[in-house]
Amino acid sequence: MSFGSFLGSILFACLLFTPLSLAAQKLFYDFDVKDFEGETFHLSSLKGTVSLVVNVASQCGYTDGHYKALTKLQQSLGGKGKFQVLAFPCNQFGQQEPGSIEEIMQFAQENYNINFKIFDKIDVTGPDADPAFDNLIEQSGKAPNWNFWKYLVNGEGLVLHAWGPKYSVDAIFDDVMRAVGQAGGSVESTLGEKGFGAGEEL
Numbered sequence: 499m500s501f502g503s504f505l506g507s508i509l510f511a512c513l514l515f516t517p518l519s520l521a522a523q524k525l526f527y528d529f530d531v532k533d534f535e536g537e538t539f540h541l542s543s544l545k546g547t548v549s550l551v552v553n554v555a556s557q558c559g560y561t562d563g564h565y566k567a568l569t570k571l572q573q574s575l576g577g578k579g580k581f582q583v584l585a586f587p588c589n590q591f592g593q594q595e596p597g598s599i600e601e602i603m604q605f606a607q608e609n610y611n612i613n614f615k616i617f618d619k620i621d622v623t624g625p626d627a628d629p630a631f632d633n634l635i636e637q638s639g640k641a642p643n644w645n646f647w648k649y650l651v652n653g654e655g656l657v658l659h660a661w662g663p664k665y666s667v668d669a670i671f672d673d674v675m676r677a678v679g680q681a682g683g684s685v686e687s688t689l690g691e692k693g694f695g696a697g698e699e700l
Contacts, residue, residue, distance in 0.1 A: 525655030526551070526637070529630035531586075532618035534599050539617065541630065546653045548581045548677045551634060553588045553622045555595040555645040556605045560663045564646045565610040567667035572614040575674065580653075580681045583614035586631065588622045591644045595619065622647075634660070650674060653681045 526541060526549075533539045552568065555561060568583045575581040587602045589595040595602065599619050606612045620628040622642050623635070634649045635641045637657035646663035650673060659673050 524633060526630060526633050526651050526657065527655030529633060531620075531628065531630050534603055534616050534618055536618060541655070544582060544584075545655065546681065547579065548653060548674070548681050549584050549651040550582075550674060551584045551586070551631075551649040551651060553631070553642050553645060553647050554585045554616070555588065555591065556597065556602055557594040558592065558645040558663075560646045561594075564663070564667065565606065565612065568614060569610055569612055571667055571671070571674070575678050576613070581674075581678045585612075585614060585616045586622065586628070587616065587619040588642075588645070589619065590621055590623060591642075594645060650677055652677055 527545050529541050531539050531541060550568075550571070552564070554564070568585070572581070572583045576583075585606075587595045587599065597605070602619065603616060606616060620631065622628065622631040627635075631642075634651075634657055638649060638660040640647075640660040642662075644663050648661045648665065648667075648670060649657055650659040650670070652658050658677055659670070661670055
């Protein structure tokens with residue numbers, strides 16, 4: 499084998515085993531999901547926006563605190579169009595989201611007057627998991643094992659942080675605010691003295 503052929507073989511092997519560059523990998527905003535009406539929603543429409551992606555449930559001990567806190571968070575940081583809470587109902591953990599998407603929407607509107615996006619009911623883990631959630635897990639290395647996991651996604655669709663339900667919205671607020679600031683959005687908090695609050699009970 500000539501020296502040139504040897505070098506070519508080495509280069510080919512390196513290309514085979516070199517991870518894809520970040521630009522070539524799929525990120526969260528490269529996926530489509532279904533909204534609560536069953537219509538296709540292109541997550542690419544949110545590029546340039548920071549998102550907090552949450553798997554929600556209506557009958558969980560974390561529901562009240564998180565729904566109240568997420569609504570306040572959207573109100574506080576969403577005014578400049580650089581931040582969105584994205585909620586995905588899921589019934590995989592404790593069967594605590596058994597209702598239809600219509601019932602889920604009615605519950606959220608009547609009890610919390612939500613101001614953020616709720617999408618169609620999905621699986622977030624396992625063989626039937628929504629591909630967009632699979633991407634969150636792949637990027638973060640953290641799979642949800644209960645309701646109200648929170649994934650912070652930057653304006654490019656890259657996962658910055660992931661937290662389980664025991665982390666309140668108050669606890670993650672600085673990270674969220676920092677990401678919004680880096681995206682060029684308002685970081686001016688409009689919270690009262692009590693902050694967001696979020697229940698800590700299962």
